[in-house]
Amino acid sequence: MKLFTSRLMSAFLLIPGFFFGQASAADPVSIDTILPSHTLRVGAVNAPPWYQKDLLTNQWVGLVPDVVQALTKGTDIKIEYVDTQWGTAVAGLQSDRFDILGGFNKTPERAKAADFTRPMGSHQMGILTLQKETKKFEKWDTINSPDVKLAAIDGSAAATLLQPQAPKAQWIIVPDSDNMLLQMESGRADAVVNNDIQMxxxxxxxxxxxxxxPTPVKEQPTNIGLRQQRPELKAWLDSRLEQLEKDGTLNAIWKKYTLPATQK
Known part of the structure; x- marks a missing residue:
């Protein structure tokens, strides 16, 4: 068993092209050509800390909005957020409802229908439980049991990657984070399956x-998703990731959302 630790940042620093920044004069295609409207439409899922809508200001805050602000810094690009869900995000990209979706894990299934930038970070997949006895959650092999009830978000990495690896467990698939946590808090689920940052x-x-x-550890890079056949936008995004690798901006953003957890 590996309990949550503050190892996140050291893992992030090992990922090539981890930082966003300003584009150089060597960029092959200008942002004017890529986004002629000068508006970047960002798919937004109400799933803290990735995204959260402030009900008083109606503004989106969180890790991804912070990254998007850094991504567009130094340009005249306006940011427009479009409500979506993880489970329908690919359809939103395909139908041109929005241009990008941050914090979107690249999976083989998703890669058939969407494109992805280089990783913008990495996180580990794990278990969050309110139960005092946690031994059964130490290994994925013991989690894969009909006696274990797990809640996960539809379309999330937890559901798409881990549900097939634990088919014997009872899975409760819900549309959003609030419903997932309610399953655990009400006792309908023994635990939730999620990434270490949100937990x-x-x-x-x-x-x-x-x-x-749980062991073996399941670590998952997270990316920016975009519609296929937009190579100029992908190249621009990847360029921004690479060019501010040494800036430290993205590192500082992630640090805001990876505070050490207090264990029960």
Missing amino acids: AQYVSKRHQGTVII
């Missing part, structure tokens, strides 16, 4: 719960 946020804010990273 750490829950423990830090609610002061309850135990985060477990």
Whole structure:
């Protein structure tokens, strides 16, 4: 068993092209050509800490909005957020509802229908539970049991990557983060399956719960998704990732959302 630790940042620093920044004069295609409207439409899922809509200001805040602000810094690009869900995000990209979706993990299934930038970070997949006895969550082999009830978000990496690896477990698939946590808090699920960043946020804010990273560890890079056949936009995004690798901006953004968790 591997309990949640603050190892996140050291892992992030090992990822090539981890930082966003300003484009250089060597960019082959100008942003005017890529986005002639000078508006970048960003798919937004109400799933803290990735995205969260401030009900008072109606503005989107969170890790991805912070990254998008850094991504467009130094340009005259306007940012427009479009509500979506993880489970329907690919369809939103395909239908041109929005241009990009941040914090979107590249999976073989998604890659058939969408394109992805180089990684913008990495996280580990794990278990969050309110139960005192956590031994059954130490390994994915023991989690894969009919006696284990797991909640996950439809279309999330937890559902798409881990559900096939634990087919014997009872999976409760829900549309969003609030419903997923409600399954655990109400006792309908033994635990939720999610990434270490979101689980750490829950423990830090609610002061309850135990985060477990089962073995073997399942680590997943996270990317920016975009519609296929937009090579200029992908090249521009990748260029921004590469050019500010040494700037430290993205590192500082991630650090805001990876506070050490308080264990129950």
